[in-house]
Amino acid sequence: MPEQVEVFPMTQQMLDQLSDAVLIIDQYGGIVAGNDTADEILGVSSAVGEHIDQYLKCISLEESNQLTYITHVHKQMIEVTILHASEGDPYYFVKLVLVSKQMQEIREKLDTFATEHFKGTILYVKKNGDIIDADAYSTHMFLYSKQELTSLSIHNLFPQVFEKRQLTKKQVFHELQGVTKEGGLLFVELLQYDLNDTIGVCFLKDVTEQVTNKNRIEYLAYYDELTDLPNRYYFEYVLTEAIENNEEQQFIVVYMIDLDYFKEVNDILGYAVGDELIRLCALQLKKFLHVDTFIARMSGDKFVIMQIGMRNKRAVIEFAKKLIQAFKKPITINGYDIYTTVTIGISLFPHHGTTAEDLIKHANSAMYESKNNQRNSYKIFESAISEKFQSTVTLESELRQAFKEDQLELHYQPQVDFKTNEIIGMEALLRWNHPEKGYIAPSEYIGIAEKTGFIIEIGEWVLYQACKQNKKWQDQGYKPITISVNLSAIQFHQKKFLQKVEHILDQTGLSPTYLELEITETMAMTNEKTVLHTLRELQNIGIPVSIDDFGTGYSSLKLLSLFPITKLKIDKIFMDQSHEENRMIVKSIIQLCHLLNLKVVAEGVETEEQFAFLKAEQCDQLQGYYFSKALPSEEVEQLLLKKNNKAN
Template identity: 40%
Template sequence: MHKFFTWNNLDQLYNMIPSAIFTVNTNRIITSINDKAANLFGYSAEEIVGRSCTEFCYGPCCSHCRLFDDSVPKPASGEGIIKTRSGLVRIILKNIDLLRDNDGAIIGGIETFEDITERKKTEEALAESEERYRTLFERTASPILVTDTKGNYIDCNEAACQFLEISRAELLTLNVRDLLPKGWEKRPQAHKILWKTEGVIEAEYLIKNRIKIMELTVTPAIWQGKAVVFGVGKDITERKQAEEKMRRMAYYDSLTGLPNRAFFKEKLTAAIIKSRSKKQKLAILFLDLDRFKTVNDIMGHDVGDQLLKDVAKRLKKRVGKGRVVARLSGDEFIILLPNVGRIEDVRKFAEDVCENLRKPFTIAGRNFHVTTSIGITVFPDNGEDTKTLLKNADIAMYKAKEQGGNSYEVYTFAMNEMAMAKLELENSLRAALERHEFTLFYQPQVHGMTGEIVGMEALIRWKHPEKGLISPAEFIPVAEETGLIVPIGEWVLYTACMQNKYWQQKGYAPIRVAVNLSARQFQQRNLVSMIARVLKQTGLDPNYLELEITESVAMQNLENTIKLVKQLKDLGVHISIDDFGTGYASLSYLKLFPPIDTLKIDRSFVRDISQNPRNASDALVATMIVLAKNLKLKVVAEGVENEKQLKFLLERQCDEFQGFFFGKPVPAKEFEQFLTRQPFKMEFIDDRAGEF
């Protein structure tokens, strides 16, 4: 076999080779051509042989056609462009080898080629498509992430890098798990991004210790011959933060950060369903702080709010995980204990909570002592639905509060009967004003020196159509709790002023009428204007109206009390401090008030007078009288019932007296007997005086 091609065997090769082929001499003149090549050019073989190959090139000669110009000729290959007889331009891929004679001398070349025009068009279209894709991929504002089937990042656009705050080069070294917050892969939707399930998910990313959230449309695909996962995203961090803020506003208490009533009710409803299916019990502890209002009113809302925050922290720490503690409103908290065993365990837990809250709270350098009343209900023993359990827990809590607080009560059905009776009383109380069932009784106040009646106290009574006369001790607390004391109190004031004015118009000697102001009334913004209006409507001279404020009410908010007393004094009315000695004030506080007129010694001190020098009540009453006199206050003793008490008080120069010894509270018609009678003889007293 010869090592080189020769002219003698070329003709045999032409039709055997599947490619187009022709030969040239060293002057680039075509010396032979096969049919396939001739057809490609659009000529016959006879028309092509003898012509220069450059005639068929499009543009300058291809570089590989210049191989004969080289000092050391060698084979060449590459792409070229030809023009056909019809003027079409075709792209070819050709290969040129050298032809040598028997002695090895170069005598020409042989060129094989194939038409790659369509392939080139396809490649260019694909390249153009890829360029458009890349432009769209890079320039779109939406983050795009591409991962392989194992979650490794293999591509991303600039928007994704900006969202993730990371370079493309660094991202392509990471797996999707590397950017997810701890525990995220355990969430139900995580498999959509980690295991290629198609769909829309909300993916959280931990970026520089911050959580950012992307809404990803996840789509499995074949890309560059590989199975991949495309994720097209949208930054929804701000939206989710706003939603979370709204959710917290809807389900969490803004002051303490604890769940609120709505959250607790949802949790309780779910816990009931679970407990019912598993035949388990759960318990609810309803807490109300004892005397919190006193702290809040005296120390101000800032201290009160901080106290609530500190209470919430203690409760949260004591309750622990798996249980729920929430703030219902004001100073009310509630605890859910799921899957409880014995009621004794719940009692022990309640005792622990009481003990925990008994420890002092330090706020602004001061210690505050707070206790709590707790009502307990158990599912299903005390109720099988959310509403019933909460209602009964509330009933049990009030029972604990009635027992003095700082304790707990487990709900019983007997409590419900008492609560129903209380509710019935409240409903009747609401209708009592409209039905004119209230009436006023009056009790005389007697001057210590002259024995004359110098005043009277107006005391409300309720003539119930079915139950008869109801004591104020029974209905006033309910009226105070429900707020009904406000319209009732205004009626009392109006009726007492109107009655006093009526007696004056009948010609009786003018005396002062005393009316109690309740705690709820004292908090009214329009209290002063309401009293001024009543005085104007009734025509009563303010000098003949005395307003009684209990010591505990006066001390609840000292700053507000001082302001109100001044405004009331500006109206011209008299002010007295009622039930003095029963609260936590001292006479030194009275110096802070605008001039008040009267100090009323509580009946509990008067009742215990024994005229024994060693008796504590005797010493306290004597001290009160002396100190009040030093402050130029008139002193009235309440609850005087016998001669021994009266004598003791007279000896210590008490100014006025009120009590059964001089007369019980009676209706207005009967009280007129006091207005017409002779003065009491204070120098000689017998038992008949109590008949008046």
């Protein structure tokens, strides 16, 4: 234990003459001297020989040459100032000041305001920014201990704002960026006031979550979350700015880019794979970014690029070709090699429009025109394209309206047995009876319905109406026949396709045996495992499946023998008997079907010669104008009566 008189004889006399409470401690925190005023505050007869930590929560003495902080001793608020005696000296002066009763009451009110009303925390700071006291919540907010906080300055917590400047009488910050001990960022609402000439108070409320949410909302207003690319609205803004500031009248080019077969990827492999495909395609497009290029995601499977300063149309075309070439290689996702090419529509400023709206619209029109003619290609806008595109948009709108207003109806074309000429089945065919244009050919609107996805809704309606009508004929006493319904690829590859078919059968009461579903060769050859699974499930339900338009696709004998199908339909293009090659193809298909124990149906039978040929070749079922055109349900009933198709 150090001897006060021996070590500090003169110093002790000086301490005793001071009115302030002062201690002297060594570098280890041992109290080596002190006056009566200090002992009185600490509540002891003599603190000499004890350790300072026994009375005060003191930080490491090596952290600062001078330190001020607030603590409590015997429920009294004490302001502690620690001062290094001199450089190289192992001793420190510790000054203790009792905070006045009035100031303590003010502190208590401030603490209450901070926690209960302001819903935040509080720091007490000196004019130079040094922190002298902090509550428990502030230590949680900044991840420092209280001792660590009181060794810091407000400048350390908010370096961007308070960097080395004196605090003013009053400051308010609504979204002040701060730094935690670990270097993390946080945002606070900060109110700073003076308590007296030397000390100020800072109220802090953590608003990090609110700021983060606000920033996210602002981000989502201008960016696409999946690809981190600008969105349509941001693109329109940038394009408008480019047009308005284009004083040199440079070429401004808009490339509308559409991913080919994206809907099929979504329908067959699922939305998660579709999203990943979009993200990877965006990364591929970002490789084309440079100072005069702006890339955005428009919607769904569409991207758009703006270029400024292209020299001529040749340069524009070369860039479009590079974009197409970049998507030649497959993209691998979850073990699937996905070949997704791109189709591009191009518009130029000022040739094809002087506003962002016109340039985007015309690039979009050119893209659809290119897609209709040949995917994996590009097209520069022409005025005729706009007229055609507008016609397509109008037809789509009218089709949706027709669906609502019951303008769609089903006609039924008989399928007859080649031996008896008896009607054994009907193919349900969609007809659109437009109130002004009359009947519109399916070829004009089916493609539009498939591209927009509206074919799913239409397809379900067709399936329901066909099953309902067939059950009605059975209930009216007609001999049971099979009703065949064509499926679109999108409809067939839906995840809940099987459940929907079963639900329709339950609704209508039709036995699965009397419903036949037709898929095309192309559909059958796409994603063979999934198709095989679906076909087997349909077989388990009891629904027969046929391959439609056989001979026009890419079927293999292996798959035909593997798939649980019951029938092939020979496409009507082979019914032209003037070509010997067609006759040989039809013969081969019939023989192949019989070898595989499959029924065969010939479509497009229109002449006596065709009928005789097919009958001689023992084609199981025949369909075409030679027997009957497709008829509305009322006329079908008359035909069934005429053919004596009433059940005995």
